[in-house]
Amino acid sequence: MKYLLISITTFALLLTGCATTNQRVLDSEQSQVQLRSIQTRTFETTDKDKTLRTVIATLQDLGFVIDKADQTLGTVTGTKLNRYTVKMTVTVRPHNNGVLVRANGQYNITPITDPIMYQNFFTSLEKAMFLQANAID
Numbered sequence: 001m002k003y004l005l006i007s008i009t010t011f012a013l014l015l016t017g018c019a020t021t022n023q024r025v026l027d028s029e030q031s032q033v034q035l036r037s038i039q040t041r042t043f044e045t046t047d048k049d050k051t052l053r054t055v056i057a058t059l060q061d062l063g064f065v066i067d068k069a070d071q072t073l074g075t076v077t078g079t080k081l082n083r084y085t086v087k088m089t090v091t092v093r094p095h096n097n098g099v100l101v102r103a104n105g106q107y108n109i110t111p112i113t114d115p116i117m118y119q120n121f122f123t124s125l126e127k128a129m130f131l132q133a134n135a136i137d
Contacts, residue, residue: 038115040102041122043129048074048092051099054132055090058125064088084108088121101125 045051055076056066064078064086074092079085087106092099103121105112112118 035113036102038113038118039104040100041125042095042098042100043126044098045129045133046094046098048094048099050132051092051101051129052076054128055092055101055125058121058128059088059090061128062121062124086112 043051049071052069052071052074056069059066059076059078062080063082064080066076066078067087068077069075075089076092077087077089079087085106085108089104091102091104094100101122103118105117105121
């Protein structure tokens with residue numbers, strides 16, 4: 001009986017100790033709407049496939065190795081290893097008269113919320129989209 005009471009008490013303490021580790025998983029310093037606006041751009045093209053190819057080329061130009069690309073889903077995932085791990089997933093989907101491109105980055109296992117990283121990616125992507133639209137190699 002004493003063993004059962006000790007076991008139940010120990011189990012309860014273990015569960016209580018684990019309950020607080022994930023309380024702030026969905027918390028961030030920025031609201032999700034602000035983060036989404038930083039991570040998203042709309043481009044005036046209806047060619048989703050060409051946009052996906054341009055996203056792949058842009059990620060490679062920025063030093064990412066493409067891990068996975070899915071034309072049907074419109075997703076590209078790449079990893080950059082340089083003393084740290086940066087993982088970027090980019091989603092391309094039709095939106096009104098264009099395509100919506102959303103980039104989501106992770107530094108090691110932490111989501112990237114710094115707007116500068118996304119601005120750098122989208123600046124490179126915009127240049128690549130312009131060059132491709134005007135058939136400049």
